[in-house]
Amino acid sequence: MAVTIRPASPADIPELVRLEQACFSLPHTEEQFLHELQDDVYALFVASDGDAILGYAGLTHILDEGYITNVAVFSHARRQGIADRLLAALDNFAAASALSFISLEVRQSNTPAVSLYAKNGYRKTGEIPNYYTDPKENALIMTKYYSA
Ligand SMILES: CC(C)(COP(=O)(O)OP(=O)(O)OC[C@H]1O[C@@H](n2cnc3c(N)ncnc32)[C@H](O)[C@@H]1OP(=O)(O)O)[C@@H](O)C(=O)NCCC(=O)NCCS
Structure with a gap:
Protein backbone atom coordinates (compact mmCIF):
# COMPACT_ATOMS: atom_id res chain seq x y z
CA MET A 1 0.00 0.00 0.00
CA ALA A 2 1.55 3.31 -1.10
CA VAL A 3 0.70 5.90 1.53
CA THR A 4 1.22 9.60 0.94
CA ILE A 5 1.05 12.44 3.43
CA ARG A 6 -0.51 15.67 2.13
CA PRO A 7 -2.29 18.76 3.46
CA ALA A 8 -5.99 18.16 4.18
CA SER A 9 -8.65 19.68 1.91
CA PRO A 10 -12.38 20.36 2.44
CA ALA A 11 -13.23 17.17 0.49
CA ASP A 12 -11.54 15.16 3.30
CA ILE A 13 -13.85 16.48 6.02
CA PRO A 14 -16.51 13.69 6.02
CA GLU A 15 -13.80 11.03 6.44
CA LEU A 16 -12.00 13.08 9.09
CA VAL A 17 -15.25 13.33 11.06
CA ARG A 18 -15.76 9.57 10.70
CA LEU A 19 -12.20 8.98 11.95
CA GLU A 20 -12.72 11.29 14.94
CA GLN A 21 -15.99 9.53 15.80
CA ALA A 22 -14.25 6.15 15.64
CA CYS A 23 -11.46 7.30 17.99
CA PHE A 24 -12.66 9.88 20.51
CA SER A 25 -15.49 10.38 23.03
CA LEU A 26 -15.68 14.10 22.14
CA PRO A 27 -15.01 14.04 18.38
CA HIS A 28 -14.24 17.08 16.23
CA THR A 29 -17.26 18.14 14.16
CA GLU A 30 -17.54 19.06 10.48
CA GLU A 31 -17.81 22.74 11.48
CA GLN A 32 -14.59 22.56 13.52
CA PHE A 33 -12.67 21.00 10.62
CA LEU A 34 -14.06 23.58 8.19
CA HIS A 35 -12.97 26.35 10.52
CA GLU A 36 -9.49 24.82 10.92
CA LEU A 37 -9.04 24.50 7.14
CA GLN A 38 -9.96 28.16 6.66
CA ASP A 39 -7.73 29.55 9.42
CA ASP A 40 -3.98 29.85 8.83
CA VAL A 41 -3.13 29.17 12.48
CA TYR A 42 -4.05 25.52 11.82
CA ALA A 43 -2.17 22.94 9.77
CA LEU A 44 -3.83 19.60 8.98
CA PHE A 45 -2.13 16.68 7.26
CA VAL A 46 -3.79 13.49 6.06
CA ALA A 47 -2.36 10.08 5.24
CA SER A 48 -3.99 8.65 2.13
CA ASP A 49 -3.59 5.49 0.08
CA GLY A 50 -4.83 7.36 -2.98
CA ASP A 51 -8.46 6.37 -2.48
CA ALA A 52 -9.11 6.53 1.24
CA ILE A 53 -8.01 8.61 4.20
CA LEU A 54 -6.09 6.42 6.67
CA GLY A 55 -5.17 8.97 9.34
CA TYR A 56 -4.56 12.60 10.12
CA ALA A 57 -2.60 14.98 12.33
CA GLY A 58 -3.55 18.53 13.25
CA LEU A 59 -1.52 21.39 14.66
CA THR A 60 -2.27 24.93 15.76
CA HIS A 61 0.54 27.46 15.98
CA ILE A 62 1.09 30.95 17.29
CA LEU A 63 4.40 32.83 17.08
CA ASP A 64 7.03 30.07 17.49
CA GLU A 65 4.77 27.70 19.47
CA GLY A 66 3.00 24.66 18.05
CA ALA A 96 9.49 25.56 7.71
CA SER A 97 7.63 27.76 10.22
CA ALA A 98 10.60 28.21 12.61
CA LEU A 99 8.69 26.75 15.57
CA SER A 100 10.66 26.40 18.82
CA PHE A 101 8.57 23.52 20.08
CA ILE A 102 5.47 21.42 19.55
CA SER A 103 3.46 20.44 22.62
CA LEU A 104 0.35 18.34 23.26
CA GLU A 105 -1.86 16.78 25.89
CA VAL A 106 -2.53 13.05 25.96
CA ARG A 107 -4.51 10.77 28.28
CA GLN A 108 -1.97 9.19 30.61
CA SER A 109 -3.45 5.70 29.99
CA ASN A 110 -3.15 6.03 26.20
CA THR A 111 -0.08 3.82 25.89
CA PRO A 112 -0.02 3.70 22.06
CA ALA A 113 -0.08 7.50 21.81
CA VAL A 114 2.37 8.12 24.69
CA SER A 115 4.77 5.60 23.09
CA LEU A 116 4.31 7.19 19.67
CA TYR A 117 5.19 10.65 20.96
CA ALA A 118 8.12 9.39 23.06
CA LYS A 119 9.53 7.53 20.06
CA ASN A 120 9.30 10.73 18.04
CA GLY A 121 11.21 12.89 20.53
CA TYR A 122 8.41 14.26 22.74
CA ARG A 123 9.19 14.29 26.46
CA LYS A 124 6.89 14.67 29.47
CA THR A 125 6.88 18.34 30.54
CA GLY A 126 3.84 18.38 32.82
CA GLU A 127 0.67 16.74 34.03
CA ILE A 128 -2.85 18.19 34.42
CA PRO A 129 -5.10 16.43 36.98
CA ASN A 130 -8.56 15.46 35.69
CA TYR A 131 -8.03 17.30 32.41
CA TYR A 132 -10.22 14.87 30.48
CA THR A 133 -13.86 13.98 30.99
CA ASP A 134 -15.82 10.96 29.74
CA PRO A 135 -13.94 9.27 31.35
CA LYS A 136 -12.20 11.60 33.81
CA GLU A 137 -8.41 11.25 33.57
CA ASN A 138 -5.16 13.16 33.96
CA ALA A 139 -3.40 14.58 30.92
CA LEU A 140 0.30 14.28 30.33
CA ILE A 141 1.83 17.29 28.61
CA MET A 142 4.51 16.16 26.15
CA THR A 143 6.76 18.55 24.26
CA LYS A 144 9.34 18.33 21.51
CA TYR A 145 11.86 21.18 21.34
CA TYR A 146 13.56 22.18 18.10
CA SER A 147 16.98 23.77 18.30
CA ALA A 148 17.56 26.94 16.32
C1 LIG B 1 -1.84 6.42 18.57
C2 LIG B 1 -2.07 6.13 17.08
C3 LIG B 1 -2.28 7.47 16.33
C4 LIG B 1 -0.82 5.41 16.50
O1 LIG B 1 -1.00 5.28 15.11
P1 LIG B 1 -0.19 4.16 14.25
O2 LIG B 1 -0.23 4.58 12.82
O3 LIG B 1 -0.71 2.81 14.58
O4 LIG B 1 1.29 4.31 14.83
P2 LIG B 1 2.62 3.82 14.10
O5 LIG B 1 2.37 2.52 13.38
O6 LIG B 1 3.18 4.94 13.29
O7 LIG B 1 3.56 3.51 15.33
C5 LIG B 1 4.56 4.43 15.74
C6 LIG B 1 4.94 4.14 17.16
O8 LIG B 1 3.84 4.39 18.04
C7 LIG B 1 3.88 3.47 19.13
N1 LIG B 1 2.67 2.62 19.09
C8 LIG B 1 1.71 2.64 18.14
N2 LIG B 1 0.73 1.76 18.46
C9 LIG B 1 1.09 1.20 19.64
C10 LIG B 1 0.48 0.23 20.49
N3 LIG B 1 -0.71 -0.33 20.18
N4 LIG B 1 1.11 -0.08 21.64
C11 LIG B 1 2.29 0.48 21.99
N5 LIG B 1 2.93 1.42 21.20
C12 LIG B 1 2.32 1.76 20.04
C13 LIG B 1 5.13 2.65 18.95
O9 LIG B 1 6.18 3.35 19.60
C14 LIG B 1 5.32 2.72 17.45
O10 LIG B 1 6.65 2.51 17.05
P3 LIG B 1 7.13 1.01 16.68
O11 LIG B 1 6.20 0.51 15.64
O12 LIG B 1 8.54 1.22 16.20
O13 LIG B 1 7.02 0.21 17.96
C15 LIG B 1 -3.30 5.19 16.85
O14 LIG B 1 -3.19 4.08 17.74
C16 LIG B 1 -4.65 5.86 17.08
O15 LIG B 1 -5.22 6.47 16.15
N6 LIG B 1 -5.18 5.77 18.31
C17 LIG B 1 -6.50 6.36 18.60
C18 LIG B 1 -6.44 7.88 18.58
C19 LIG B 1 -5.49 8.43 19.64
O16 LIG B 1 -5.46 7.98 20.77
N7 LIG B 1 -4.73 9.49 19.24
C20 LIG B 1 -3.82 10.18 20.11
C21 LIG B 1 -4.48 11.36 20.71
S1 LIG B 1 -3.37 12.33 21.72
Missing part, protein backbone atom coordinates in the same frame (compact mmCIF):
# COMPACT_ATOMS: atom_id res chain seq x y z
CA TYR A 67 0.25 22.60 19.68
CA ILE A 68 -1.01 19.28 18.35
CA THR A 69 -4.81 19.22 18.18
CA ASN A 70 -5.07 15.51 17.40
CA VAL A 71 -3.45 12.54 15.75
CA ALA A 72 -5.56 9.55 14.69
CA VAL A 73 -5.27 6.54 12.40
CA PHE A 74 -8.15 4.22 11.43
CA SER A 75 -7.85 0.94 13.35
CA HIS A 76 -7.43 -1.14 10.17
CA ALA A 77 -4.37 0.93 9.20
CA ARG A 78 -2.54 1.01 12.55
CA ARG A 79 0.94 -0.36 13.31
CA GLN A 80 2.20 0.40 9.81
CA GLY A 81 4.14 3.56 10.61
CA ILE A 82 1.45 6.02 9.48
CA ALA A 83 1.42 8.07 12.69
CA ASP A 84 5.24 8.21 12.60
CA ARG A 85 4.98 9.70 9.10
CA LEU A 86 2.31 12.19 10.19
CA LEU A 87 4.56 13.38 13.04
CA ALA A 88 7.43 13.68 10.54
CA ALA A 89 5.17 15.98 8.50
CA LEU A 90 4.67 18.09 11.64
CA ASP A 91 8.48 18.18 12.12
CA ASN A 92 8.82 19.51 8.55
CA PHE A 93 6.10 22.07 9.20
CA ALA A 94 7.88 23.13 12.42
CA ALA A 95 11.16 23.61 10.52
